Amino acid sequence: MSRPGTAANPLRVAILGAGPAGFYAAEHLFKQDLAVEVDMFDRLPTPFGLVRFGVAPDHQKIKSVTAAFDKIAANAGFRFYGCVEFGKDITLADLRQHYHQIFYATGAQTDRRMGIPGEDLPGSHPATEFVAWYNGHPDYRDWQFDLRHERVAVVGVGNVAVDAARMLCRTPEELATTDIADHALDALSQSRIKEVYLLGRRGPAQAAFTNPEIKELGELAGADITCVPEEVDLDELSRAALERSQERPTLKKVEILQSYARRPASGKSRKLIVRFLVSPVELIGNDAGQVVGMRLVKNKLYATAAGTLQPTPTEEFEELPVGLVFRSVGYRGVPLPGVPFNESWGVILNQKGRVLDPETQHPLVGEYTAGWIKRGPTGVIGTNKPDAAETVTCMVEDLARGLILHPSRPEAAAAEALIRQRQPNYFSYPDWLRLNELEVARGRALGRPRVKFTRMEDMLAALQVNILS
Numbered sequence: 001m002s003r004p005g006t007a008a009n010p011l012r013v014a015i016l017g018a019g020p021a022g023f024y025a026a027e028h029l030f031k032q033d034l035a036v037e038v039d040m041f042d043r044l045p046t047p048f049g050l051v052r053f054g055v056a057p058d059h060q061k062i063k064s065v066t067a068a069f070d071k072i073a074a075n076a077g078f079r080f081y082g083c084v085e086f087g088k089d090i091t092l093a094d095l096r097q098h099y100h101q102i103f104y105a106t107g108a109q110t111d112r113r114m115g116i117p118g119e120d121l122p123g124s125h126p127a128t129e130f131v132a133w134y135n136g137h138p139d140y141r142d143w144q145f146d147l148r149h150e151r152v153a154v155v156g157v158g159n160v161a162v163d164a165a166r167m168l169c170r171t172p173e174e175l176a177t178t179d180i181a182d183h184a185l186d187a188l189s190q191s192r193i194k195e196v197y198l199l200g201r202r203g204p205a206q207a208a209f210t211n212p213e214i215k216e217l218g219e220l221a222g223a224d225i226t227c228v229p230e231e232v233d234l235d236e237l238s239r240a241a242l243e244r245s246q247e248r249p250t251l252k253k254v255e256i257l258q259s260y261a262r263r264p265a266s267g268k269s270r271k272l273i274v275r276f277l278v279s280p281v282e283l284i285g286n287d288a289g290q291v292v293g294m295r296l297v298k299n300k301l302y303a304t305a306a307g308t309l310q311p312t313p314t315e316e317f318e319e320l321p322v323g324l325v326f327r328s329v330g331y332r333g334v335p336l337p338g339v340p341f342n343e344s345w346g347v348i349l350n351q352k353g354r355v356l357d358p359e360t361q362h363p364l365v366g367e368y369t370a371g372w373i374k375r376g377p378t379g380v381i382g383t384n385k386p387d388a389a390e391t392v393t394c395m396v397e398d399l400a401r402g403l404i405l406h407p408s409r410p411e412a413a414a415a416e417a418l419i420r421q422r423q424p425n426y427f428s429y430p431d432w433l434r435l436n437e438l439e440v441a442r443g444r445a446l447g448r449p450r451v452k453f454t455r456m457e458d459m460l461a462a463l464q465v466n467i468l469s
Contacts, residue, residue, distance in 0.1 A: 004100050004410075005034035005399065010077065012410050013395075014095050016086050016336070017105035018042035019049020020381045021371025023069040024388035025103055030075050032396055037077040037412055039099070041090065044138065045083040045427040045459055046435070047073075049107060051381065053137045056163040057178035058170065060449055065381055073429050079412070081419050082427030083456070087337040089423045098415040100404045101366050101395055104336060104348055104355070105388075108372040112330035112346075114155065118283030119327075123291035127154065127164045127328035134167055134188070136181030136454040147191040149323030153294055155280055156328035157200035158208040162217065164326050165198045169223035169270050179449040196223070196272045197320060201279045201299055201311045204231070204257045205238040211253050214274075218260060223270035227261040231276040237301050237309055277301075279313065283325060294320045331377040339367070348373050353391025354398075366405035368395055431463055438462050 004011040011034055015022045018040050026038045046052060048066050055062050073080065084090060086106075095102050111126035113119060123146060132140040154165045167175075172189035180188075200207055204227075207214075218225050234242065234254060242250060257274065265271070277299045284293035296318050299311035332346025340349040340358045349356045353370055354363035370388040372378075379387075398404060409415070419426055427435075435453065443450035453459045 003399070003402065004404065005032075005036070007035045009410075010035040010037045011101070011399065012099045012407065012412070012415075013038050013101045013103060014099040015040045015103045015105060016042075017049065017107060017371070017373075018044075018047035018080065018082070019105060019107055019371065019384075020051060020065070020069075021107070021374075021384040021388050022049070022103070022105035023047075023072050024385045025105060025370055025392055026075075026078060027072045028389050028392040029395070030072070030077065032392075034396075034399075035077070037079075038075075039079045039081060039412070039415055041081045041084045041086065043083070043085040045432075045456060047080060047082065047429070047432055053132055053135045054160075055135075055381075056131075056167060057135065057180035058166070058174065059163075060179070062381065063179075070433075078429070079416070080427070080429040080432065081423075082432065084419060084423050084426050090419065092338040094418060096366070096405055096407065098407050098409050098418070099366075100399075100407060100410065101368060102405070103391070103395075104339060104367070104369040104373055105371045106333065106336065106373045108331040108346065108377040109334045110332055111327065112332055114280060114327050114329055116280055116282055118285055118291070121283055121285045121289055121291045123149070123323055124283055124325045124327070127156070127160055127326040128331065130164055130326050131160065134180050134184035136184075136452040138454060138456055141181070141183065141454040145187070146324060147187055147193060150192055150194040151197070151320075151322045152193055152195070152324040152326070153197040153199060153280075153320060153322040154326045154328060155199050156330075157198060157274075157276075158328060159210060159213050161198060161326075161328035162209045162213045164328060165196050165272060166217060166220065168193055168196050169217075169220050169272050171222040174221055176446075177448060179443065179452060181452055181454050183454070193324075194270055196270065197322065198272065198274045199278055199280070199296070200274075200276045202309065203235060203238050203276050203301060204254050205234060205242055205250055206301075206309060207253065207257075207276070211249055211256065214253060214256055217272060217274075218256070218263075220268075220270075220272070222268050223272045224263075224265045224268045225260050225272045225274065226263065226265070227257050227274045227276075229258075229261040231278075232257045232261050235301055237303055241309065277311065278318075279311065280325075281313075281317070284319070291323060291325055292321065294322050294325065296320055331372070333373040333376075340364070345376060347376055350374055352394055353387075354394050363398075363403075365398075365403050425460060427459075434463055435459055
């Protein structure tokens with residue numbers, strides 16, 4: 001038989017993960033001068049990964065990238081199998097029997113820990129859980145967060161931390177114009193929170209959030225923003241580094257933060273306090289075990305041998321009275337059954353997207369990766385496009401050399417029959433498009449972008465009603 005890539009013998013690729021990395025990989029594959037069929041799998045019934053469940057509800061412009069993903073999915077060679085879990089409904093052995101190449105794009109699904117006493121006390125949560133909850137992720141739909149406390153701390157100053165802090169500070173009226181999940185809208189509308197602390201372990205020049213993100217915090221309808229003046233004054237090392245680099249975005253970031261330190265309060269109902277050069281060293285609990293405070297250590301910066309500025313603790317401590325804590329100090333991937341994994345980095349063991357044998361360090365035939373599970377949790381949505389392109393280039397090179405899997409049942413119908421047997425309630429892309437129409441229609445009636453279905457059984461019921469009607 002001819003090498004895969006012809007109309008009579010198309011290249012069959014399985015993509016695990018329906019987020020941006022998976023869709024961009026499909027796009028690059030379809031642009032090759034080859035006949036390609038892509039079957040995309042996701043554990044959840046709906047596609048788009050973090051675009052649906054990670055991007056904040058008040059950032060609809062960012063979510064508009066899904067229109068490009070819809071165009072990719074419209075390719076005749078594309079199939080979507082939602083609600084199909086790798087390791088449960090299908091295995092690596094199954095994929096090897098049905099595909100020439102396997103592509104892992106499962107993202108970074110868990111958070112990194114702070115590693116301090118009290119971290120697991122009631123009232124302390126990963127920010128990932130909070131974000132998934134307010135975005136309507138089915139796994140977190142019934143999570144509970146005690147929003148009766150007046151003071152909350154968000155540990156971290158990346159964009160995810162900023163999103164969490166901003167959502168805690170939004171007014172009910174602001175939230176009601178977004179696609180936030182209904183259960184979260186109800187809970188946040190009754191929130192008693194008055195102060196939100198956003199805590200960074202390094203200085204303002206090293207903060208990971210972007211300028212648009214920090215500027216947006218200064219435009220909240222119901223919250224005043226402030227910074228501690230001495231914490232946004234640059235230390236000598238940061239000032240010298242900025243003078244050398246003249247990085248305009250960083251200079252602007254520092255300027256914005258210093259303006260917040262001088263801004264007078266306007267009497268809004270909430271206050272957002274952005275802190276720098278502090279690290280939590282302990283969460284303090286009461287007799288019932290509930291978080292009631294956080295012990296912070298003041299940091300100072302030092303230059304590493306590589307020239308980067310890192311924090312080191314001083315002997316100066318303070319206690320912050322807070323009843324709710326969200327940590328956002330980094331994310332890591334989850335190992336997949338049978339797939340080599342680098343535990344220390346939290347990524348699939350790979351080189352330029354080719355999955356490596358842990359013993360020989362040589363590429364495994366037919367296995368590839370992209371996105372956060374490939375490179376770690378860095379970059380924005382668009383970063384996944386060149387990242388996926390790098391991996392697809394390797395896939396095409398390996399195909400030309402004959403370094404592919406040789407499945408015994410490569411026909412699309414054979415894979416579909418297997419999935420129907422294992423998971424009769426899988427979601428196809430047409431299913432998703434119908435569900436999307438229903439969500440948008442529900443939102444339109446309320447002046448919102450959409451009203452999400454957040455339970456699997458509700459999605460199935462809605463589709464069934466839609467089909468019958």
